Amino acid sequence: MTTEFHRIRRLPPYVFEEVNRIKAKLRAEGTDIIDFGMGNPDMPTPSHIVDKLIETARDPKAGRYSASKGIIGLRRAMAGYYGRRYGVKLNPDTEVVATLGSKEGFANLANALTAPGDVIICPNPAYPIHAFGFIMAGGVIRHVPALSPEDYLSGIGRAVKHSAPPPNILILSYPSNPTAQWVDLDFYKDAVQLAKKHDLLIISDVAYSEIYFDNNPPPSILQVEGAKDLAVEVNSLSKTYAMAGWRVGMVVGNERMCAALARVKSYLDYGAFLPIQVAAATALNGPQDCVEEIRGIYKSRRDTLVSSMKRAGWDIPAPPASMFAWAKVPEQFREAGSMLFSRLLIEEAGVAVAPGSGFGEYGEGYVRIGLVENEHRIRQAARNVKKFLADSDRILAKAHNAMAAQ
Secondary structure (H helix, E strand, O other): OOOOOHHHHOOOOOOOHHHHHHHHHHHHOOOOOEEOOOOOOOOOOOHHHHHHHHHHHOOOOOOOOOOOOOOHHHHHHHHHHHHHHHOOOOOOOOOEEEEOHHHHHHHHHHHHHOOOOOEEEEEEOOOHHHHHHHHHOOOEEEEEEOOOHHHHHHHHHHHHHOOOOOOOEEEEEOOOOOOOOOOOHHHHHHHHHHHHHHOOEEEEEOOOOOOEOOOOOOOOHHHOOOHHHOEEEEEEOOOOOOOHHHOOEEEEEOHHHHHHHHHHHHHHOOOOOHHHHHHHHHHHHOOOHHHHHHHHHHHHHHHHHHHHHHHHOOOOOOOOEOOEEEEEOOHHHHHHOHHHHHHHHHHHHOEEOEEHHHHOHHHOOEEEEEOOOOHHHHHHHHHHHHHHHHOHHHHHHHHHHHHHHO
């Protein structure tokens, strides 16, 4: 008998686990860790959303089963959001599915669309579910380098040409996690044209669509004429309204793809807790000044991170969008790689980041830094990093000696 089940064997060890293990150990010992490693919003959910949750939860009927594709009020609110934000008209009955966060929606969409051996074009580096949702569904991933949107777009044609069987799904994700890159509507026009040429379906992940700083608001692929013929968009309330733990997302767009997802979900869940769905509709339909406030907090943190780390000796490009910065490993630690650098940074400086290798092979040499600590903590992290970089020779020698002794 094999020691692992089939689908588990297809999943590599979780790259972030070593950093998480060290982080937990140091915290247990009383060490203060400044944690930029996970994209977990630290701001409170706006009070009017929480109030609606509490009000609805008091209804004696609130604890009953809901609907797997989401209550109609929430789906109408999601369609309304797309109408106001993008000028995109959606039918809430056939073109909107409420999901238990964007991650569940993406994974079940992969399960709904994938036959064993199907080839999926995926950016690399990318958020892990973009590849592993399809791997768990039996698909085969064709990785395309995506250190810039232009690189990714230009590599799609080559990926199609050199894949057998031909790919049938193309994954997009902008603003990007982890690279924080942003694209304009022309990018989506080119992507839709490519997809039509090569008979591809598109899944576009826009979970960070409302976290942007120096550009115009990021567009939706569904704004492109004809995009709904072949594309769906995966979106989320998690970052927009600081509702990550509430697990409210959506898949919208192509009717056939939405129907496939809804059918899969009908076998797997009864939807989110009803008061959560009602409160989520309140978030989408209600005042949006809270979104601007959250965006402003991330921008202030971004500016503080970039300026304070520059003074510390680490040049970090200012991300145009998302709640992350994507930075090259400092020169002193370049040869050590992103995993060892991340481990040493937390052990020696008490600062946690996510190694770029955890997002794919083309993420090696980079780290992802979450804007999830306040400005005071960011400045403290920069002071720790400055000492860490100044002591790099000793730290690296110590690490190499320890590895040689093993």
